[in-house]
Structures are given as structure tokens and as C-alpha cells.
Amino acid sequence: MQRADSQFEQESTGSAPLRRRHAAWRASAVALFLPGLTVAAGYAALWLFLYLDGRGNGPLARVSLMVLAIAVPVLLAHAGLRLSTTRLTLRGAHLEAHPGFPARDPVIVSYPAVTAVSLRRGLSGWITGAGSLVIERHDGAPLVIPGLSHPDQALAEVSARRAVFSKPA
Incomplete structure (x- = not known):
């Protein structure tokens, strides 16, 4: 199985197939699961502290257990759905973006229609190296x-393709 960022596209041009490279990026698993795991660790530590202190049946301990039983699985399921649906693929004359769950359909944008490309990073992005590409x-x-x-690689590649397609013929 090939990595997502080294996929190849086959096109037939008459007698022989042409192998053309296209770039694809997926979401970072660490960046998507980190917030849910942080919430789980925080509430588990709180519950453990309360339990060891003899207040394991109190209202705060019950709230902690409810968060661990309900909210954390929802956060992790959402992260898993985002991981399986988020991707950016650069093709010949256009890019194909799947913003991820809950968005359903891909967004196809031709390179000449792109006016600017930038990168945003939040706290988890700075920690994990992930980021949001804004087109x-x-x-x-x-x-x-x-x-x-x-x-950063996606930003450089989109900028390079945008420059190639924006040159006058």
C-alpha cells in the first residue's frame, strides 16, 4: 500500500498509460485525537484524586465519571470520523478538498480561482506539527x-501550482 502523499494517477493516452504524480495530504491523527485524550486524562485524574481522597461517591466524582463515559467517547468518535474524511488532493488543473466530518461532499477548486493560500495553527497544531490550510x-x-x-508542504505545493497556472499563456 502506498502512502497517501505519494499516490500515482493513471491516465491512458492512446497506446501507453501515462504515470502522473498527484499529491495528497490527510489529517494528522495525533492532532485530532489529542484534545479528546487530554479531556479524558484530566477527568480521569480528577476522579482518581477524589476516589483516593475518599470522595469517590460525591457529585463531582459522578460528573467526572459521566464525562468519561459519555463525552470522551463522543469526542474520540468525532476525531475518528474527521481523520477518515479529511484530505486534500492536488490534481492536474484543480485541487480537491474534503474538509472532513460533518461535511459530505468534496470541494473542487481550479488553481486560477485561488486568490491566496495561508496556514493557521492552534495550540495542538504547534504541539503536533499539524495545521489548517486556508484557501x-x-x-x-x-x-x-x-x-x-x-x-507546510501542502502550502508550498498549492502555491507552486497556483503560480504555474496563473502565468499568462
């Missing part, structure tokens, strides 16, 4: 692809 378009709202692994 400004002529028509429509900015397109944000959150939590990408190696966003």
Missing part, C-alpha cells in the same frame, strides 16, 4: 481544511 477563492467563502499533517 481563499474568487467566488465563495474561504475553504478551510483543518488538521492536515505536513501543512
Whole structure:
């Protein structure tokens, strides 16, 4: 199985197939799961402290257990769905962005329609190296692809392709 960022696209041009490289980036698993795991660790530590202090049946301990039983699995399920659906693929004349769960359909943008590309990082992005790629378009709202692994490479590649397609013929 090939890595997502080294996929190849096959095109047939008459008699022989042409192998053309296209770049793809997926979401960072560490960046997506880190907030849920941090919440789980915090509430587990609180509950353990209360339990060892003899207050394991108190209201605060019960709230901690409810968060661990309900909120943490929801956060981790959401992170898993985002991980499986978030991706950015650069193709010949356009890019294909899947912003991730709960968005359903990919967004296809031609390179000439891109006006600017930037990178945003939150706290977990600075810790894990992930980031959100923001693609400004002529028509429509900015397109944000959150939590990408190696966003600097994606930014450089999109900028390079945008420069190639914006040159006058």
C-alpha cells in the first residue's frame, strides 16, 4: 500500500498509460485525537484524586465519571470520523478538498480561482506539527481544511501550482 502523499494517477493516452504524480495530504491523527485524550486524562485524574481522597461517591466524582463515559467517547468518535474524511488532493488543473466530518461532499477548486493560500495553527497544531490550510477563492467563502499533517508542504505545493497556472499563456 502506498502512502497517501505519494499516490500515482493513471491516465491512458492512446497506446501507453501515462504515470502522473498527484499529491495528497490527510489529517494528522495525533492532532485530532489529542484534545479528546487530554479531556479524558484530566477527568480521569480528577476522579482518581477524589476516589483516593475518599470522595469517590460525591457529585463531582459522578460528573467526572459521566464525562468519561459519555463525552470522551463522543469526542474520540468525532476525531475518528474527521481523520477518515479529511484530505486534500492536488490534481492536474484543480485541487480537491474534503474538509472532513460533518461535511459530505468534496470541494473542487481550479488553481486560477485561488486568490491566496495561508496556514493557521492552534495550540495542538504547534504541539503536533499539524495545521489548517486556508484557501481563499474568487467566488465563495474561504475553504478551510483543518488538521492536515505536513501543512507546510501542502502550502508550498498549492502555491507552486497556483503560480504555474496563473502565468499568462
